[in-house]
Amino acid sequence: MKKLICFAALCICILFYSSASPLTGLLERIDKGASRKFIIEQVKSDTDFFELDQRGDKVVIRGNNAVSLATGLNWYLKYHAGIHLSWNGMKARLPETLPAVLQKERHETSLRxxxxxxxxxxxxxxxxxxxxxxxxxxxxxxxxxxxxxxxxxxxxxxxxxxxxxxxxxxxxxxxxxxxxxxxxxxxxxxxxxxxxxxxxxxxxxxxxxxxxxxxxxxxxxxxxxxxxxxxxxxxxxxxxxxxxxxxxxxxxxxxxxxxxxxxxxxxxxxxxxxxxxxxxxxxxxxxxxxxxxxxxxxxxxxxxxxxxxxxxxxxxxxxxxxxxxxxxxxxxxxxxxxxxxxxxxxxxxxxxxxxxxxxxxxxxxxxxxxxxxxxxxxxxxxxxxxxxxxxxxxxxxxxxxxxxxxxxxxxxxxxxxxxxxxxxxxxxxxxxxxxxxxxxxxxxxxxxxxxxxxxxxRYGCSDSVLQQAWQLLGQSIYNCPKASTQQGTQESVFCARPAEVVNQVSSFAETADYYDPQDVIRAAGLMVSVADQYRGNNNFEYDLVDILRQAIAEKGRLIQKAVAAAYRAGDKQVFKAASDRFLDLILLQDELLATRSEFSVSKWINQARSLGNTPDEKKLYEWNARVQITTWGNRHAANNGQLRDYAHKEWSGILKDLYYQRWKVYFDSMQQKLVGKSVNDIDFYIMEETWANASNVYPSAVQGDCVSTAQRVYQSVFK
Missing domain, CATH: 3.20.20.80 (Glycosidases)
Known part of the structure; x- marks a missing residue:
C-alpha cells in the first residue's frame, strides 16, 4: 500500500512539474530568478479559473491549466504588485519579497x-x-x-x-x-x-x-x-x-x-x-x-x-x-x-x-x-x-x-x-x-x-495627476460613441495626402469628430507636468510620447483648417504663417517620436532587412515593408483601388522624409496659386513610390531623451 501511495505521489509531482514548466520559463523571461518567488499549483477543473493565494513569503498562483495560471500571474502582477507587462515592455524587475496576497482571490469563466x-x-x-x-x-x-x-x-x-x-x-x-x-x-x-x-x-x-x-x-x-x-x-x-x-x-x-x-x-x-x-x-x-x-x-x-x-x-x-x-x-x-x-x-x-x-x-x-x-x-x-x-x-x-x-x-x-x-x-x-x-x-x-x-x-503607483489625465482620455478619445462605425483612430492629418479639406488619411476610415481635441491636449499637458518624476518608468515614457504625439496631431488638424481658411480668403500672409507652422509641427513630431523605437520607421525596416540572407533578399523585404505603409500597391491599386496610405504610420523618419515633403510641395503649389500663377497637378504617387523604392538607412538607436524632448516639444507647440 505504501508503495502505491509513493508511486501516486511521484506521478502527481511529475505531472505538476511538467504542467508548471511553461510558467517557470515565462517567469524567468520576465525576470531572472522570478520563478523561485512563486508557488505554481495546477489542479483539475472543468471550468477555467485562477486563484491568487499566499503561503509563507511566497505568492501562490493556482489554476486549471497553463494559460489560466499565466492569466492569474498577470492579474497578480497588475493588481497586487503594480507591474504591467505590455508590448512596450515584457520584462520587469520584481521586488525581492513580493507584495502578499492578503485574501484569497478567485476568478473563473465559462467562456472556453x-x-x-x-x-x-x-x-x-x-x-x-x-x-x-x-x-x-x-x-x-x-x-x-x-x-x-x-x-x-x-x-x-x-x-x-x-x-x-x-x-x-x-x-x-x-x-x-x-x-x-x-x-x-x-x-x-x-x-x-x-x-x-x-x-x-x-x-x-x-x-x-x-x-x-x-x-x-x-x-x-x-x-x-x-x-x-x-x-x-x-x-x-x-x-x-x-x-x-x-x-x-x-x-x-x-x-x-x-x-x-x-x-x-x-x-x-x-x-x-x-x-x-x-x-x-x-x-x-x-x-x-x-x-x-x-x-x-x-x-x-x-x-x-x-x-x-x-x-x-x-x-x-x-x-x-x-x-x-x-x-x-x-x-x-x-x-x-x-x-x-x-x-x-x-x-x-x-x-x-x-x-x-x-x-x-x-x-x-x-x-x-x-x-x-x-x-x-x-x-x-x-x-x-x-x-x-x-x-x-x-x-x-x-x-x-x-x-x-x-x-x-x-x-x-x-x-x-x-x-x-x-x-x-x-x-x-x-x-x-x-x-x-x-x-x-x-x-x-x-x-x-x-x-x-x-x-x-500601468505606472506602479497611485498619482492624482496621472489619474486626471487618463480620465480625460477615457471620457473623450477612448470613448467613441456606440453608433460610430469608423475604422480605427482619428488618423493624423500629417500622414494624409494633402488637400484643402482633409477628414481622414485612408480611404475607408469613415472618421468623424467625436471628442474635444482640447481634452487630449490637456491630458498631454498633465503627463508632461509630472514627467521628471517618472523618468525611467518605461510604461510612463511610452505613454508620454504617445499621448503627446496625439496632442500634436490634434494641433495639426486645427492648424490645417486655418491654412485652408486663409487660402480660401486669399490671405497670403496668414497662409504663409499657418502653413509654415504646420510644417514645423511635422518636424517636431518626428523629433519626439525618434526618442522611442516603437514610433520609428527604422524598427520596421530593420526587421524586414534582418530576415534577408543576401543583399537582394534584404532589398526585397525592405521594399515590401516600405510599399505596404505607403502606396500599398501599384499605381492602379493605390489610386483607383484606394489602398494608398491605408497602412500609413505616424513614425519618425517617414514623417520627415515623405509626409513633410508632400505637404511642403502642396503648400508651395497653393502659394503659387495665391499669386496668380498656373501650376500643374501634383503626382503624389511618384513621391510615395520614390520613398518606397529608396534604401536610405534610418538610425536604429533612439535619438535623444524622451522626457527632455517631450518637455521641450510641448513648450514649443502649446506655450
Whole structure:
C-alpha cells in the first residue's frame, strides 16, 4: 500500500512539474530568478479559473491549466504588485519579497475560447518577426488568457508544396504566392503574386519559425488555428488543371484567385493534398481558419450550400474533431453556406463587435436577426486598422456590448468566448487589457473604476495627476460613441495626402469628430507636468510620447483648417504663417517620436532587412515593408483601388522624409496659386513610390531623451 501511495505521489509531482514548466520559463523571461518567488499549483477543473493565494513569503498562483495560471500571474502582477507587462515592455524587475496576497482571490469563466489575431495582423505587424519577437508575443498571449490564436506563419510553404505536386513550376508558383508584406490578402483570396517572388530561403526559414511557434503554443496548451482550405486555386487553374472554377472578381484593383467549384471532383483531391502537406509540416490542428469569398468576393454561380459542405468535409477528413473558424465580416459567412452545417462544427468570429456587431444587436448596420443560428461565436474587438498609430477606443461600448450579448436570449446561449481581431497591434494597450479581462469579470463593471485601477497598475503607483489625465482620455478619445462605425483612430492629418479639406488619411476610415481635441491636449499637458518624476518608468515614457504625439496631431488638424481658411480668403500672409507652422509641427513630431523605437520607421525596416540572407533578399523585404505603409500597391491599386496610405504610420523618419515633403510641395503649389500663377497637378504617387523604392538607412538607436524632448516639444507647440 505504501508503495502505491509513493508511486501516486511521484506521478502527481511529475505531472505538476511538467504542467508548471511553461510558467517557470515565462517567469524567468520576465525576470531572472522570478520563478523561485512563486508557488505554481495546477489542479483539475472543468471550468477555467485562477486563484491568487499566499503561503509563507511566497505568492501562490493556482489554476486549471497553463494559460489560466499565466492569466492569474498577470492579474497578480497588475493588481497586487503594480507591474504591467505590455508590448512596450515584457520584462520587469520584481521586488525581492513580493507584495502578499492578503485574501484569497478567485476568478473563473465559462467562456472556453479567448481568441487572438486577424489575418491582417500577420502582415501589418508580424510580417518580419523573428523567433525572439514571437516568443515574447506567445508569452503575452498566455498572460492575457488567450488559448486560441490564429497561426498563419509558413502557410506559403504548404501552398508551394501543393502547387508543385499539381504540376506548377517554381516560377508559376511564385507568380501566385505574394511577398511577405502581403500574405494576409493572398491567404484571404484577395490577390495573387503582389510583393514577390520569394527566394527559396524564405520558405525554409518560415517553416523553421512556425515549428518553434507551434511548439511553444502547445507547451502552454494553446490551440493554434491553422489556415484551412477554402477552395482557392490560381487564376489559371482552369487552363492548367482543367478544373471548373468561378471568378470571384476584383479586390481593390487586384484580380482575385479563382474558386474551385465544390461539385468538381478535384475539389476533394486538392483539399486533401493541402491538408496532408499542412500536417506533414505542422501537424494536425483542432481548429482551421477558412474564409471563402472574403470582403466582397463574388459568389455568382456558386452553390453555397454545397461549398460549405465540401469545405467542411475536407476539413473533417483531415481531422474529424476539427472546428471551422470563420470571420464574420460584411456578408460573410454567407448564411446559405453555414446554415446546414452541424452545430459544434463551426466557430464564428464576430469580427467587429464594437462597431458593426452581427450577433443580433438590432442597432447594428450589419444586423443579423438570427445572429449565427446554432453556431457558437466569439465577441471580438477589432479596434485597429492598418496598424495605424493613434489613440482610439470605445471603452463604454466594449464593456456594455459584451454584457448585453451575454444576456441576449439567443446570442447569449451560443456565445463561447472573447477575442481580439486587430489588423495591427503594439498600440493602445489599455483597450486590449480591457477586452481580455471581460471573461474573468462575472458582472458588468464601471469604466471609471476600472480605468483608475489600470493607471495604478500601468505606472506602479497611485498619482492624482496621472489619474486626471487618463480620465480625460477615457471620457473623450477612448470613448467613441456606440453608433460610430469608423475604422480605427482619428488618423493624423500629417500622414494624409494633402488637400484643402482633409477628414481622414485612408480611404475607408469613415472618421468623424467625436471628442474635444482640447481634452487630449490637456491630458498631454498633465503627463508632461509630472514627467521628471517618472523618468525611467518605461510604461510612463511610452505613454508620454504617445499621448503627446496625439496632442500634436490634434494641433495639426486645427492648424490645417486655418491654412485652408486663409487660402480660401486669399490671405497670403496668414497662409504663409499657418502653413509654415504646420510644417514645423511635422518636424517636431518626428523629433519626439525618434526618442522611442516603437514610433520609428527604422524598427520596421530593420526587421524586414534582418530576415534577408543576401543583399537582394534584404532589398526585397525592405521594399515590401516600405510599399505596404505607403502606396500599398501599384499605381492602379493605390489610386483607383484606394489602398494608398491605408497602412500609413505616424513614425519618425517617414514623417520627415515623405509626409513633410508632400505637404511642403502642396503648400508651395497653393502659394503659387495665391499669386496668380498656373501650376500643374501634383503626382503624389511618384513621391510615395520614390520613398518606397529608396534604401536610405534610418538610425536604429533612439535619438535623444524622451522626457527632455517631450518637455521641450510641448513648450514649443502649446506655450
Amino acid at each position: 475560447h479567448r481568441y487572438d489575431l486577424n489575418y491582417c495582423t500577420f502582415s501589418y505587424s508580424m510580417a518580419f518577426w523573428d523567433w525572439e519577437r514571437w516568443e515574447q508575443e506567445i508569452d503575452w498571449m498566455a498572460l492575457h488568457g488567450i488559448n486560441l490564436p490564429l497561426a498563419l506563419t509558413g502557410a506559403e510553404t504548404v501552398w508551394y508544396n501543393v502547387l508543385k505536386k499539381l504540376g506548377y513550376s517554381p516560377t508559376e508558383i511564385n507568380q501566385f504566392i505574394s511577398g511577405p508584406g502581403f500574405f494576409a490578402w493572398w491567404l484571404m483570396n484577395n490577390l495573387e503574386g503582389w510583393g514577390g517572388p520569394n527566394p527559396d530561403s524564405w520558405y525554409k526559414q518560415q517553416v523553421v519559425l512556425q515549428k518553434k511557434i507551434l511548439k511553444r503554443m502547445r507547451e502552454y496548451g494553446i490551440e493554434p488555428v491553422l489556415p484551412g482550405y477554402a477552395g482557392m486555386v490560381p487564376n489559371n487553374a482552369h487552363e492548367k488543371l482543367g478544373i471548373q472554377v468561378s471568378d470571384p472578381g476584383v479586390w481593390c484593383g487586384y484580380t482575385r484567385p479563382a474558386f474551385i467549384q465544390p461539385t468538381d471532383p478535384r475539389f476533394e483531391e486538392i483539399a486533401n493534398l493541402y491538408y496532408k502537406e499542412m500536417e506533414k509540416l505542422f501537424g494536425k490542428a483542432n481548429y482551421y481558419a477558412i474564409d471563402p469569398f472574403h470582403e466582397g468576393g463574388s459568389v455568382s454561380g456558386v452553390d453555397l450550400d454545397a461549398a460549405g459542405k465540401a469545405i467542411m468535409k475536407a476539413m473533417k477528413t483531415a481531422n474529424s474533431r476539427a472546428v471551422w473558424v470563420v470571420q464574420a465580416w460584411q456578408a460573410n459567412p454567407q448564411p446559405a453556406m453555414i446554415d446546414n452545417l452541424k452545430k459544434g462544427d463551426m466557430l464564428v468570429l464576430d469580427l467587429f463587435s464594437e462597431g458593426r456587431p452581427q450577433w443580433g444587436d438590432p442597432a447594428s448596420s450589419w444586423y443579423r436577426k438570427q445572429g449565427y443560428g446554432k453556431h457558437e461565436w466569439i465577441y471580438c474587438m477589432l479596434l485597429n486598422y492598418g496598424a495605424n498609430v493613434g489613440l482610439h477606443g470605445k471603452m463604454d461600448y466594449v464593456i456594455d456590448g459584451f454584457y448585453d450579448a451575454k444576456a441576449h436570449e439567443h446570442a447569449g446561449s451560443t456565445l463561447s468566448g472573447v477575442g481580439m481581431t486587430p489588423e495591427g497591434i503594439e498600440n493602445n494597450p489599455v483597450m486590449y487589457e480591457l477586452v481580455m479581462e471581460l471573461p474573468w469579470r462575472a458582472e458588468r463593471f464601471d469604466k471609471q473604476t476600472w480605468l483608475s485601477n489600470y493607471v495604478t497598475a
